[in-house]
Amino acid sequence: MKKVILGLGFVFLCTAGSLAAQTLTVWDFKYGEVTGAQVPMKQIDALFMKANPGVKINHVSQPLDPQYYQIIQSAATANSGPDVAMFHPGAREYGFDDILVDLGPHIKDVKGQFTDASLEMVSIGGKLGAPVKLLPMTMQGFGIYYNKEYFKKAGLDPEKAPKNAKDFLAACEKLKAAGIVPITSGQTYTVNFFLRTAVANAYGPTVPGLADGTQKFDTPAFRQSVQFLKDLIDKGYVEKDGFSRPYFMDGIDKFAAGGGAMFVGLLSDVGNWKIFSDKLGAKNVGYFPAVNFPGGKYQDQQVAQGAGIGYGVMKWTKNEKLAAAYVKFATTGEGAKIYASATGALSPNTAAGGDASAYPVLKVIQGYLKSGIAKDYPPLFYNGYEDDSNRLCDQLFVTGTMTIDQFLTEYQKLVTKK
Amino acid sequence: MRHRGLETDGIAPYLFLAPLLVLLVLFILYPVTMNLLASFTEWKGYGPQKWIGLSNYEKMFQDQAFWTSLLNTGIFVLYIPIGTAFTLFVAALMRESIAGWKTYRAILYIPNLLGYVIMGVIFSIYLRDDGILNALIRWVTGAPVHFLIDPVLAVNSIGLILVVWLHLGFGIIYFLAAMNGIEKSIYEAAIIDGANFWKTFTNVTVPSIRFAVEFFVVFNFIEVFARMFSFIYTLTQGGPGYSTFTLEYGIFAQGFQKFQAGYASAWSMVLFVFCAVISTVQIRLMQRRDA
Numbered sequence: 047m048k049k050v051i052l053g054l055g056f057v058f059l060c061t062a063g064s065l066a067a068q069t070l071t072v073w074d075f076k077y078g079e080v081t082g083a084q085v086p087m088k089q090i091d092a093l094f095m096k097a098n099p100g101v102k103i104n105h106v107s108q109p110l111d112p113q114y115y116q117i118i119q120s121a122a123t124a125n126s127g128p129d130v131a132m133f134h135p136g137a138r139e140y141g142f143d144d145i146l147v148d149l150g151p152h153i154k155d156v157k158g159q160f161t162d163a164s165l166e167m168v169s170i171g172g173k174l175g176a177p178v179k180l181l182p183m184t185m186q187g188f189g190i191y192y193n194k195e196y197f198k199k200a201g202l203d204p205e206k207a208p209k210n211a212k213d214f215l216a217a218c219e220k221l222k223a224a225g226i227v228p229i230t231s232g233q234t235y236t237v238n239f240f241l242r243t244a245v246a247n248a249y250g251p252t253v254p255g256l257a258d259g260t261q262k263f264d265t266p267a268f269r270q271s272v273q274f275l276k277d278l279i280d281k282g283y284v285e286k287d288g289f290s291r292p293y294f295m296d297g298i299d300k301f302a303a304g305g306g307a308m309f310v311g312l313l314s315d316v317g318n319w320k321i322f323s324d325k326l327g328a329k330n331v332g333y334f335p336a337v338n339f340p341g342g343k344y345q346d347q348q349v350a351q352g353a354g355i356g357y358g359v360m361k362w363t364k365n366e367k368l369a370a371a372y373v374k375f376a377t378t379g380e381g382a383k384i385y386a387s388a389t390g391a392l393s394p395n396t397a398a399g400g401d402a403s404a405y406p407v408l409k410v411i412q413g414y415l416k417s418g419i420a421k422d423y424p425p426l427f428y429n430g431y432e433d434d435s436n437r438l439c440d441q442l443f444v445t446g447t448m449t450i451d452q453f454l455t456e457y458q459k460l461v462t463k464k
Numbered sequence: 465m466r467h468r469g470l471e472t473d474g475i476a477p478y479l480f481l482a483p484l485l486v487l488l489v490l491f492i493l494y495p496v497t498m499n500l501l502a503s504f505t506e507w508k509g510y511g512p513q514k515w516i517g518l519s520n521y522e523k524m525f526q527d528q529a530f531w532t533s534l535l536n537t538g539i540f541v542l543y544i545p546i547g548t549a550f551t552l553f554v555a556a557l558m559r560e561s562i563a564g565w566k567t568y569r570a571i572l573y574i575p576n577l578l579g580y581v582i583m584g585v586i587f588s589i590y591l592r593d594d595g596i597l598n599a600l601i602r603w604v605t606g607a608p609v610h611f612l613i614d615p616v617l618a619v620n621s622i623g624l625i626l627v628v629w630l631h632l633g634f635g636i637i638y639f640l641a642a643m644n645g646i647e648k649s650i651y652e653a654a655i656i657d658g659a660n661f662w663k664t665f666t667n668v669t670v671p672s673i674r675f676a677v678e679f680f681v682v683f684n685f686i687e688v689f690a691r692m693f694s695f696i697y698t699l700t701q702g703g704p705g706y707s708t709f710t711l712e713y714g715i716f717a718q719g720f721q722k723f724q725a726g727y728a729s730a731w732s733m734v735l736f737v738f739c740a741v742i743s744t745v746q747i748r749l750m751q752r753r754d755a
Contacts, residue, residue, distance in 0.1 A: 115720075115721075115723070116720045119508075119510060122511070141508075141723060144511060145510075234703075286593065287592075287594045288593075290591070290594075290595075290610070290612040290613050291592055291593070428722070429721070430717070430723075433717065437703060437705050440703050440704040440705040441704075441705040441706075445613065445614065445615045445704050445705055445707065447615060447705065
């Protein structure tokens, strides 16, 4: 009898031990932002652990570009790694779809909370109805922020954004004459993001055609925008010093510290409305989504990615159900609200909302998001497209070793490159 | 001449060689063979491989980035004679026991202790248009020098910093050690014959340490072909455009940014051929010395 009791006790201890040791490992490229994204993520983890006693979240900060996806690649080679990992939706996600779990069966109850644009982007191939491999935490987009105080100093109306090409050029001239850097820059991303806003103006709802071949980068409107940007650089309106300075975070920090009048920034994550408003003053930040060119059919189009970053569950996890529960927890309900309010990220979860009362510029952005959205084009292509296109942009805009005609030809060729 | 073999030497030599052979097969022959096979496949770096024959090589030879990477590597190679001559000259100067030479030698060796990643990051800050070096240049000339955004300056900055300056400390110590092996009487005879520093340098020092110079040149070739990645990655990331893009950087970009491991393997085979040729030359040089 003694032996039986001892044996049962041993079995109980072993079972209890294995239950207590249920650890969920999360890999994340935002967790390293100690005073930024990490703060709400820790809150979300704590809430999840409270709601799921006996579960421990091992949240691991990984470096972002380009190491992050190499680490994921290594994990895939070993068929072992985190239970949950953060990804960029679009080409990045689709490239790794063979190691991500189809979340469909796990998210039936919350799927309706997400915008169609975000669900489309996290569905494989960007097709609604295809397997959903991520749940989005943010939506993303690009636009032009401006410092109203500097506009005032240069004799410009701070409440009137210079949205067309003529007004934009005039504003740059006045700002430069007043001794203010018209456009603060950072490496090639300033050019890259400007082109993304220009494509929205030139192609609007027909942007997906650039991927399926029904549209090409040869329209007069796109050529106008390329020529316009080249002129801005040649005339010294775009700060040339910035081309040897990293956009993330030096370029962003420079604008936030009052280092220039305008900046091509992001809507979520970093370099966004909240960061600039907190640093420059909430009432001091203006915004417009793009320069409207004479040939651009789609005025005031806001370029947007339905989903900016998201969490997925890895196929090798032994805790698929729990991992999916974590992904849902972080992207819906209280989790989504905590992340959005702390970081300034725009949530694709319609239930998370966004309070614009303290940030006038957020109200402006929300207005543009409602009036007309154009899809962002790089996520439509392939892994590494952004690097290839940045090198082309360097050759035209930074080094001047390429003509506009050559650039447009090569830019089109990139679409079919693999 | 007696032929060596199992019958004459017995099994003992082979047993002694076995551990090294096993290591060579595991860590050299196997990876190289697998890389060669991968270069004929379409592969993401994990998961299934699809045999596509010579397609990766056809694509590589049509890829402008590949030819640009070879051209850039060629530019860096041109810095090898400059770096070698300069290092030899500085070492010879130090051998003359100029005041404070031990301090100079220590200072010049510091970059070698820091490593390429740290040096790349440091120079990426120094050489920026709004960096400390340009602050000085602006103060003197009123305009910055675009070290990192002018393609010609960018590639030559890397050549000068890495091939000439970063190898200077190691080269000096290596050449000084070799120079210490030269008989003092040869120098004394040269001085009696009226040879000045330059004549002693060209007619005594350099010929006497020829094998050390040959090794340094081969070492530099290997550095240029196969060890520049970390410096370029942290300094320019192969840019602006493709102006500092090298074979090594191409392998990284194809394999780890675009996840085309099969295509990256084809680039790797080209690098392998270059390194094999350099190693063969080095072995031949060593054999000549031993002869």
